[in-house]
Amino acid sequence: MHRFKFVLYRPVQLIPVLIGISIVTFGLVHTIPGDPARLLLGAKATPDAIAAIHAKYGLDQPIPIQYLRFMENLLQGEFGMSIIYRAPVLSVALDRIAPTLFLLIYAVILAVLLAVLLGSLAAAKRGRPTDQAIRLFSTIGLGLPAFWLGIVLIMLFSIRFGWFPVSGYGDDFLDRLHHLFLPAFTVALATAPILTRNLRASLIAESQADYVSAARAKGLPRHVIFFHHIFRNSLIPTINLLGVNVGWLIGGTVVVEAVFSVPGLGSLLVSSIFARDYLVVQAVTLVLALGVIATNFAVDIVTVALDPRIEP
């Protein structure tokens, strides 16, 4: 079990990156042109009120001191107040995590299913029309804007056929599966091309590996050779690729949430930008960055669990 010791010390190694992330998110709000107090209070604020805000948030202090204060608050889970929701930013953001998480996991599952299906098919029919068609799909898919894809799917499956709702989040689990199918499918379609290509390439490479010859020499059935040997070996690079692309996936959900009005972090981000609710923008950015780090950590653990050769 010592191979998993890194689970304990990796968080410590991540500290510099976490500090970097906090500096960037801090800097984000502090580069906004104009006085934050004026943004907070509006154009008609009195000088007294502005001074009060300055004192309250420490805006009259030097930047490094302000950063230290920001960090101190951060570590206490204190992100400030949202000017729109009139509530602590953290609780506003946390309320929106669930839909985004649901959508992301849903999308990943659909994307992996798609990639496994198409990648295996392409590898099996290598060089034949099916393979070419799948290759064309993945080339075109890379350049498909997720928001447009979402709208096209709405036109087809919500308006024309009426199979899925146009927007919303749903009430219970099954209802959510139904409501979020189109958004998740949109994100999955935007993610599947990269995964499909990668999986196809590694399936082809692995099926030429020596251990496959050995498995054939043992007279194992074809499906056993494929699922127990080739597929398992091919999956590891694909899972890693998924980890690398999780940031891209989150970016996709932000736009797709806007298209389908899913009440998640993405639509919160966009609406807060227009409302100039910068502390919320800051918090959402930070939460999503932490999500990326946590995902990469999880992918590392899964990789070590799947591949006995890795000694982190």
Add this chain to the structure above:
Amino acid sequence: MSVLGAAIHRRLHHRLGAPSTLFYIGAGLCLFWIVVAIAAPWIAPYDPIAQDLRATLEPPNARHLLGTDNFGRDILSRIIWGTRLDLQMGVFGVLFPFLIGTTIGVVSGYVGGFVDVLLMRLLDVTISFPFFVLIIAIVAVLGPGLMSFYIALALVGWVSYARLVRSRVIVLKHADFVLAARSLGFSGPRIAFRHILPNAIMPAIVFSVSDAVLDIVLGSSLSYLGLGIQPPTPEWGLMIAEGQTFIATAWWMTTFPGLAIMLLATGFSLLADGFAEKLGLRE
């Protein structure tokens, strides 16, 4: 830059055998859009922002080949003019990250030591943010618009180029021709940029073509969200956003601009594929 250009030219000629059919289709698509962008004033049948309230939401017909929008503006003309912006987002969106990224990659890889550690930490921090979320956040701070988009891309997009170039530079640093150049007494920057860089830059150039696809999609997504190009300027993402209200009645408002993005992006994708395949950088 001329040394660099010559080196790239040589390599392309030397290593590109006969490119595949798909490569030519990609090149043809890109060329098509470049011609459309240049010739927009002559080939667009209508003024892209002229409203005609007697001809609103017309489906595709003989006078308006791709129909009209809710202000009676001609979709075809708007798509033709929009080409200029979307193509530009692909090209300029890549330019600054490419220049910054390759420079950082060369410096980081060649100088090494503390500089390398520092720059790589910066890279680690940058890639910890979801790419698009950070772009959105920076654009939000700077204010909507094309300039903000380019600045945001420059701040975030350099990482891929830096990584690609750095890894090549580290390998090439110990190559024989570099040792030879060093024994001739050439300066460090000269060796790094005139001897190593031309040999390290090919993967970055190939990546930049597929990166253009990404930037076109990102730029139009920003406009769709209202953070990019502002109305009434014709831009494809913005046109899709404007059409979304009418999807139940006027499918042409969203469908055609989306197809335009797809065809432009596919052109670049095929081009990138062709390059990568010929240079043996993929699979």
Add this chain to the structure above:
Amino acid sequence: MALLEVADLSVEFATPAGALRAVDRVSFDLAEGEVLGIVGESGSGKTVACRSILHLLPGARARIAGGRAMFERRDLLTLPERELRHLRGSRLAMIFQNPSTHLDPLMTVGRQVAEPLIYHRGLSAREARRAAIELLARVGIPDPGHNVDAHPHRFSGGMRQRAMIAAAIACEPRLLIADEPTTALDVTVQAQILRLLLDLRDRTGLSIILITHDLGIVAATCDHVAVMYAGRIMEQASKAELLRRPLHPYTRGLIRSRPTAAARGRELPSIEGQLPPLADPPPGCRFHPRCAHAEPRCETGMPLPEPATPTHATACIRWREVMAQA
């Protein structure tokens, strides 16, 4: 009655330039409990010939162009893949040159040894694991109860080859094809692995085809030997006869170019030239361009091994003159 009778086996590879004959009318017999060595340089077709018997060639490019391979009254070459699959790993088994790449890195060694038992004998995973422990013990893996659950990267090269052998003999096959089984291993381990193979032969009556380029290994292990060159068999005899009285100039060259203690300090003789390209083989005897005894009639015809004595066949049409000169 021979266990395996291979007659006129030919294998072709499709190339852009046309069909390339990698194995040309190869014939040999193998008796129960016999060890047959197939000797040749890399590219001589020895591996392709043996793999084609098991249908283990890359299907899209390789094609069996003719011949028979009778095993237990069935022709392996025309057997449908489904039936052949039931023979592979149960009646016929194969081990390979590089045990490191021929073991699946993600699967435990025990499971890989157990696989043939599960899919040929229908054993449950638990039963097969127990059998795998026994097999690992039989091939000399220390602490089999523990190592059964280890992954291949934990094993040394010799242990990996032992594990491959354990998987190969799991279903008690009649024939084992060993393709350069010791080439990738240390010299001390080589001897252990060869001894293990002979030991298995002695105990179970297993027949072995040993593919090798090393005449030393042939001398130490084989009963019979076939020498291959450029896709053809050049000479075939019992080991003792072939080493004592080689009839083919190529075999003589091979034997001479072996380093021996007696020849220490002198320059090692070698065969001039290199293997001819299979896409464009020389006419007549394929060895004649490199042969010191070649004369014009060696460039015509297609000499195949013919018996010089009842137990010794050679493809050289001038073997009498060659012998006389020696």
